[in-house]
Amino acid sequence: MIEIVNKIIWTSVVSLVIIILGGITLYLQPDKFEIVLSDGTIKAKYYSGVLRIYSGRYLAFKDEVRPYYWNGKGYIIMYKSSKCGFKYSNLSYSKDGDTTYVKQDICYVKGIQTRYFEITENKIKSSFEFKPFDNSTKTYFKWNFNSLDSIETKEVYLDKTNKESRAVMDFDIINDWEKEIENTVRVERFANGKLTIRTRIFKGYAFYDPEIILKEEENVTYTRSTETRCKDGVCSLVLYSGTRFVEEDNKWKRVENAKSLKDVWDVVYLENDTFHKIDIIDYNLSSITFDLSYDENSVNFSEYEHEIEEGKLKTKFKVIEILYDNVTEEFYENEIEYEVEVEESNKESFVYSGNPLDKKFKFGVSSITIKLQEPNTExxxxxxxxxxxxxxxxxxxxxxxxxxxxxxxxxxxxxxxxxxxxxxxxxxxxxxxxxxxxxxxxxxxxxxxxxxxxxxxxxxxxxxxxxxxxxxxxxxxxxxxxxxxxxxxxxxxxxxxxxxxxxxxxxxxxxxxxxxxxxxxxxxxxxxxxxxxxxxxxxxxxxxxxxxxxxxxxxxxEAPVAGPSLNCTIPNDWSATHVINLSKPCNLNISGYVGTMHFVGSGYWNLTTNISVSHFCFAKNVTRGNITWMGNSSARLNINGTC
Missing domain, CATH: 2.60.120 (Jelly Rolls)
Incomplete structure (x- = not known):
């Protein structure tokens, strides 16, 4: 990209500039830009050195590039400065056919960093350049991708032993640093979800140009137990068993990535009493947190085995696993027992690490017992x-x-x-x-x-x-x-x-x-x-x-759209497979002995009997491809279609 931007004649943005790029609209202002889809959905925002990318109405990630420099003792973060006469310059842009280039200079204490963006209808490519005030300055950079879903454990993609060249982030967005791998020393994704690319140390000038590959735009909708993806009139609907998604942090997440499921699953009390007290603080698929206490003034205080010393209740907390024996085909329970001490006046926190959904939890020897229950689904x-x-x-x-x-x-x-x-x-x-x-x-x-x-x-x-x-x-x-x-x-x-x-x-x-x-x-x-x-x-x-x-x-x-007719006949020659190339959607009327017809991109149908007419109807773009007929060697197949 550096070869391109060095040849570009840039125009400074001093007021609102609107650029149409196919199905998107680019709104440029002196200090920021937005990319908006034809339905009004925001696809991207940039302001103050931070780029935000959206998938549907949800934030997919936000990124920023942070420089670090050698101060004679070690590498420290480089801060922004006004010594250039600005901290952030006005945006500049240049149009080249279906592509618009955008840049902004950011002033730091040791030099000027420029963020470049190459924007088309289907792509937003970002890179950066650093020009130091002193060519002996040593710097490295961390390109941070934030607001990603948290993960269970840190993942390292590139270091001395790991040599991966790409990582899949949320919403199937691919972060690809393959062509910059010689300038990259470490890539990792932390448990909090943040992905960081760390460059090598540069002396003087630096340029870094990775790829972000956005998944081809689909209209994606979720419920807690369904997922629908639509593009060009064709939709894939998945009906799941149980809760599969939850809406959290203003986006839908897979249930295993949710931080809290407290408003998703119900708490069922199998046994209850007024002496032992359980407050359920929170839970997800990896843990559940309780606050435990007791009430010595409870009406059924005397009914329970207990030992109280100096205001502390010494009792049991049990985690009961509900297991299934495939041989006997019966359920059985496995108890894990913990000793707990609980003060009457202060709640004692107890955390169970593990999936709580298939467990029962009992506080006290013979007392309060709860479990979590999923709502009914498809x-x-x-x-x-x-x-x-x-x-x-x-x-x-x-x-x-x-x-x-x-x-x-x-x-x-x-x-x-x-x-x-x-x-x-x-x-x-x-x-x-x-x-x-x-x-x-x-x-x-x-x-x-x-x-x-x-x-x-x-x-x-x-x-x-x-x-x-x-x-x-x-x-x-x-x-x-x-x-x-x-x-x-x-x-x-x-x-x-x-x-x-x-x-x-x-x-x-x-x-x-x-x-x-x-x-x-x-x-x-x-x-x-x-x-x-x-x-x-x-x-x-x-x-x-x-x-x-x-x-x-x-x-x-969707229902097929009317259009020109398509007529074709396969010759009565069955020594080879015949291929018909369809260039438009159509309805197909098939006569003759029908064996197996393969429709590229949409599965196949078996028709194994002699039929006079069989009618097939396909929506737009499903039939754009090849239809391959493998039939009976003594029969003839006529395919005629009208839309």
Missing amino acids: NLDDTWTNSGSTSSNFGSSLTLSFLGGAATSQRKLFITFNISSIPSSVNIIDSNLSLYMYQEGIDSGESYNSTACFYNTSWTELGLTWASTDDSKLILCGESYFLVEGPDPTPDAPNWINYAVTNIVNSSYNAGNINVSIVINATLISGDPLSFDDIDSRSKEYSADVTLRPFLNITYS
């Missing part, structure tokens, strides 16, 4: 059934199991999602159910055919058993998902497994239903299972790691 019900225990219900299980294998124990997985967050009058292009398989028991030489089906009847999580299910209600079974063990297992645990459920979701959506019920079933293809071959995945009740719960991903598009 995953309304999930469970599984077992032919070896036909009357058993597994609705509270932390596991979703299916397959079974041995003839005495077949298993099916059931799950229901609320799909009311899909907007009305859209085209559902693709839907996938994702399950986190944490263990599998398929033996060598065995393989299964696993499918997802629509369960066309009502059921409840705590009421469903093998005996109460009705296989005649299993319809719209989709593509086979092959589960194989051997030299090349497919898949191998732990792993995510994904089931195509487009037809199932479409059926419920088009019928006006707000819920969709899906069953995962499997049948033996080869081998002779003598033991359980169950596939075990995490359920919505699993709290140890909320990222491993099931989710449903639905891709939908």
Whole structure:
């Protein structure tokens, strides 16, 4: 960039300057600039040496460059000065086609730092230059990126042993210092979220020019349990099990990064009394803080075992883990006991470090007991059934199991999602159910055919058993998902497994239903299972790691826009694959024997019977790509389309 800015003729900003760059507007004032999207959303702000970048209405990061200089004893921070006749000069700018360059000089005690910005419709590139008053001045710089989400532990990307050249910050923004790696000695992200790039030591003049790669703009919206990303009329909606996002510090965060969940999860009192007192100060996914006290004047003071000496209550505080035994298929509790001393007049703080969601907390020998509870979300019900225990219900299980294998124990997985967050009058292009398989028991030489089906009847999580299910209600079974063990297992645990459920979701959506019920079933293809071959995945009740719960991903598009017709015919020559290049959105009418048609960028559909006419409708930009037809060698395929 330095070669460009050295050739530019700059114009000083003395009043408001408005520049249109495609879909953005750049507002330049003498001391600051703003970049605003066509919908009025602010994309970036710059003022007093600090650049702020936004994603939607949320602050993604703010950055500043801080210089340090050698004073003869060590390196100290360099402060701004008015010795140049200014601390911050007026902004200057220059236009070059679709690019606008902006700069500002900042006066320091040892020289002038200039921040440069290269601004286009889709990019904001920043660099800096330092010109010392004395060319013998030694300096290094820290480029700090603040207002990022906090993380559990510090991460070092570049030092003497780590040689990474980029880091992904919040909102998938990439910080890339690869071309400046020779001028960079350390890059790290601290637990408070701040990312710092430290340069090498420069003697005299310095220039530094990294890259910030902004994710292509999408319209992203969140609720606590959904995430929707839209671009060019195509949206991806993810329905999660349980709370996945919280709004905090004026932006949405993943629940595992939230500082506080006090207003998100409910506190449930399983046992309560007037003697032992628990105030819950705060909690998140990594800890919970209590204030403990007692009331000696309580009406039920005498009911509890206690020992009070010199105004201090000596008693127990218990953390009770709620665990699940996959062998016995039963829950059990594991107690961790702490000795505590509590004064009546002063509250004693107690901090438990760990995920509090799957725990119970008891204060006193036999007294007050609490737990945290999540609100209901889009995953309304999930469970599984077992032919070896036909009357058993597994609705509270932390596991979703299916397959079974041995003839005495077949298993099916059931799950229901609320799909009311899909907007009305859209085209559902693709839907996938994702399950986190944490263990599998398929033996060598065995393989299964696993499918997802629509369960066309009502059921409840705590009421469903093998005996109460009705296989005649299993319809719209989709593509086979092959589960194989051997030299090349497919898949191998732990792993995510994904089931195509487009037809199932479409059926419920088009019928006006707000819920969709899906069953995962499997049948033996080869081998002779003598033991359980169950596939075990995490359920919505699993709290140890909320990222491993099931989710449903639905891709939908706006109604197609009318346009010119597209007509094409593939020759009756099946010796090779035929490719049709689509340059516009269209509706496709397909006649002939249809095998497998692949639509680039939008999944694929299997049509395995002879049909006279089959109608497909695609929204804008989904069909921009190649359509590849792999058909029957004795048939002819005609594709005709009108928009």
